[in-house]
Amino acid sequence: MLLVAAITDSFNDQDIAFTRMPDPPGGPLLVVDDRRLRQQVWRRLDDGQELPPDASALRVPLWACHIDAATAQATFYATTQRRPAAAVLVAFHHTRMPTRVTTDVTGWAHALVGERAEVNFPVPRPGRRPSQGPEVETKITLSAKINPLAVARILLDHLSTIGTPVSDSIIYRRILRSEIYRPAGSCLREYAALTPRPDGSWWAKAKFLLDGQLHKSIRPATDQEHALALVSEALGRRPLDKVGQLLRSTWDVPSPTDQDGHWSTITVDTSTLAPYLGTLQQVEIEYGACLTAAPATTGSPPVRRAVESTADAVADALSAHGIPHVRFGQSKIEHFLNNGRNDDCD
Numbered sequence: 001m002l003l004v005a006a007i008t009d010s011f012n013d014q015d016i017a018f019t020r021m022p023d024p025p026g027g028p029l030l031v032v033d034d035r036r037l038r039q040q041v042w043r044r045l046d047d048g049q050e051l052p053p054d055a056s057a058l059r060v061p062l063w064a065c066h067i068d069a070a071t072a073q074a075t076f077y078a079t080t081q082r083r084p085a086a087a088v089l090v091a092f093h094h095t096r097m098p099t100r101v102t103t104d105v106t107g108w109a110h111a112l113v114g115e116r117a118e119v120n121f122p123v124p125r126p127g128r129r130p131s132q133g134p135e136v137e138t139k140i141t142l143s144a145k146i147n148p149l150a151v152a153r154i155l156l157d158h159l160s161t162i163g164t165p166v167s168d169s170i171i172y173r174r175i176l177r178s179e180i181y182r183p184a185g186s187c188l189r190e191y192a193a194l195t196p197r198p199d200g201s202w203w204a205k206a207k208f209l210l211d212g213q214l215h216k217s218i219r220p221a222t223d224q225e226h227a228l229a230l231v232s233e234a235l236g237r238r239p240l241d242k243v244g245q246l247l248r249s250t251w252d253v254p255s256p257t258d259q260d261g262h263w264s265t266i267t268v269d270t271s272t273l274a275p276y277l278g279t280l281q282q283v284e285i286e287y288g289a290c291l292t293a294a295p296a297t298t299g300s301p302p303v304r305r306a307v308e309s310t311a312d313a314v315a316d317a318l319s320a321h322g323i324p325h326v327r328f329g330q331s332k333i334e335h336f337l338n339n340g341r342n343d344d345c346d
Contacts, residue, residue, distance in 0.1 A: 008057035013150075030088075092117060144323070156169060172252040173250065196224070206235050252266065
């Protein structure tokens with residue numbers, strides 16, 4: 001039996017619905033096409049009530065759980081790509097279903113996904129892009145709660161009218177859990193994020209001020225201890241205080257290239273920072289890479305113009321669909337730690 005959890009691409013729909021499908025082929029990848037999803041009967045989590053069909057809404061899987069009837073072995077999958085007419089899911093966890101949950105498989109699987117799901121596969125970045133240098137990104141904070149998948153589809157459709165996205169109309173999805181650290185006594189713009197990857201390695205990301213400008217360093221690490229050493233080095237070996245755990249669920253859309261070959265990653269991001277309260281939804285426009293043979297230096301005027309141009313297009317699309325938003329939003333760490341106050345470095 002394959003249990004599939006999905007949301008629709010409708011604007012204000014935040015609810016997850018569930019359905020049961022036949023056993024899939026074995027393997028680490030699972031591809032579920034739209035035609036099969038439209039044929040399914042979908043039910044709510046809380047009471048199992050059947051939901052009426054909606055021809056105007058497209059259901060997109062978030063995760064799936066295959067349970068072997070003979071052995072009770074459970075394989076959990078999470079969506080990594082929303083392709084035209086299909087979703088691609090990747091296995092992220094294997095376990096055995098306890099006998100006590102046979103009457104509430106859906107509730108058990110839903111709770112386990114909330115605790116274990118980590119799908120930190122990097123978004124493809126064709127072209128050249130330095131791993132270190134001045135940060136080049138713009139954040140747009142969404143002022144009202146909205147279905148992030150709907151926002152990603154709106155942006156993909158809008159950007160496709162400007163040019164051909166480098167991903168051929170693929171929306172990528174990531175689930176990231178990062179351990180957040182700050183240099184003792186620093187301003188809120190400086191921090192480190194240590195993020196595990198599916199292969200057991202880690203990403204070590206640090207943001208730090210250099211000559212009054214915010215820089216970013218992203219380096220691969222063999223394990224968590226190595227990642228902590230790398231961010232400590234990037235932050236000047238200052239004592240680090242642990243802030244909490246950042247959970248991000250993102251839908252990522254690569255932009256078209258501009259006339260100089262530059263493109264950006266557009267991330268519709270829903271974040272929480274435990275133990276702090278609240279949820280933050282933003283659209284981040286970050287420099288992706290350059291497809292030309294001689295790309296400009298990160299932070300140079302052509303790169304900044306490319307990011308700002310993409311940010312303008314994103315803001316136009318949000319305004320055209322009546323989505324309230326604020327340009328030049330704070331970083332996620334600033335938002336949660338500041339509680340609305342102005343950053344003390346600005």
